[in-house]
Amino acid sequence: MVKIGNIQLPGFPLLLAPMEDVSDPPFRAVCKANGADLLYTEFISSEGLIRDAIKSRQKLDIFDAERPVGIQIFGGDEEAMAMSARIVETVNPDLVDINFGCPVKKVVSKGAGAAVLKDIDLMTRLTKAVVNSTNKPVTVKTRLGWDEQSINIEEVALRLQDCGIQALSIHGRTRAQLYKGTADWRLIAAIKNNPRIHIPIFGNGDIDSPQKALEYKNRYGVDGIMIGRAAIGYPWVFNEIKHYLQTGELLPLPTIQQRVAVIRKHLHKSVEWKGEVLGILEMRRHYTNYLKGYPNIKEYRTKLVTLQSLPAIDEVLQEIERVYANVPALATKPVVNNEYAECCGG
Known part of the structure; x- marks a missing residue:
């Protein structure tokens, strides 16, 4: 302890x-x-x-x-x-x-x-x-x-x-x-x-x-x-x-269902804390890392960072879950822009 x-x-x-x-x-x-x-x-x-x-x-x-x-x-x-x-x-x-x-x-x-x-x-x-x-x-x-x-x-x-x-x-x-x-x-x-x-x-x-x-x-x-x-x-x-x-064992990578569930939780808490407009806007920076490692995911990320309402975003998240239901993500490290995470730890 x-x-x-x-x-x-x-x-x-x-x-x-x-x-x-x-x-x-x-x-x-x-x-x-x-x-x-x-x-x-x-x-x-x-x-x-x-x-x-x-x-x-x-x-x-x-x-x-x-x-x-x-x-x-x-x-x-x-x-x-x-x-x-x-x-x-x-x-x-x-x-x-x-x-x-x-x-x-x-x-x-x-x-x-x-x-x-x-x-x-x-x-x-x-x-x-x-x-x-x-x-x-x-x-x-x-x-x-x-x-x-x-x-x-x-x-x-x-x-x-x-x-x-x-x-x-x-x-x-x-x-x-x-x-x-x-x-x-x-x-x-x-x-x-x-x-x-x-x-x-x-x-x-x-x-x-x-x-x-x-x-x-x-x-x-x-x-x-x-x-x-x-x-x-x-x-x-x-x-x-x-x-x-x-x-001494590695957990399996999170499934697309687990990833989307955390995205939803993060998004809804963001909206709850910051209000809908700012909460949706500031959530956009996180989608790349949450969904990194899936093939041809750019199209969906582009939608997520342009949509401006929770129902519309949720529709895209449902589609991502459906399309990638049986597609494993590649093991990848997060993409970090050091200007975006200016005072972060390593």
Whole structure:
């Protein structure tokens, strides 16, 4: 069993990474139903919360069915981070997470996200401000460092632990790498194996199959794995990994009926949460991955991303179920546009 404050997780938990424009309540719901143990919201700007920005406030929506769930905040100002932590606490998440890892320009240019890796003293001040402002467990997600010449995760981990954080998730890339190249888990393992570290350490980056999850679990000894891009349009990845870790056997790929059922659930929750127009519009980005691997599926995807009513979309989904009822999908990895999943985990 892994504990974060008073939160009890399974022995090797699988975490859903916080992903901008992805990890909303509808997406979290389908990941929870398919085995995710701990969920995180999209990241939320501390300045936006204080300004009462509508989009930032909407990201505070959490639901009992998805617990345990953490709300992630980011920013570069101590007072703003402290105040936003107090605002976050009013909606009663299970924990508060700080983003010190987002690499995209619009975030780092404001001195937030991965930019804070260039100033560890500022990072500790920001972390202390949050820890001192909430009674909830505080966790952090970060990267190895700003670039290859300034990898500082070992010092960062110890300093953050001293600030009072209760778990640390590490993406095995520097900010300069963005999502290119291969995540380096050796330094993540070094943090986990440091006898001075006593908080849970979760690894993040490039886990896209049950086999790799088991390999990295055994090789690097982390307390759990955080999964981001591999879950987009494929929430089954969590249960597939769990089953493989327990039995050494691969689950069969989800059938077209299972895929369509999850699409419907995701779509209807999206409409319920965002309203019909926006819910249908924002669901369009997910169809490619949900249906990837089926021959000649492009015609149907094109229909799904142009239709504007639930009944019309449901008709297409029924046709997909009928046409592909006995057609197995190829085993494929999700297609991820890094601009679309800007602040996602690996």
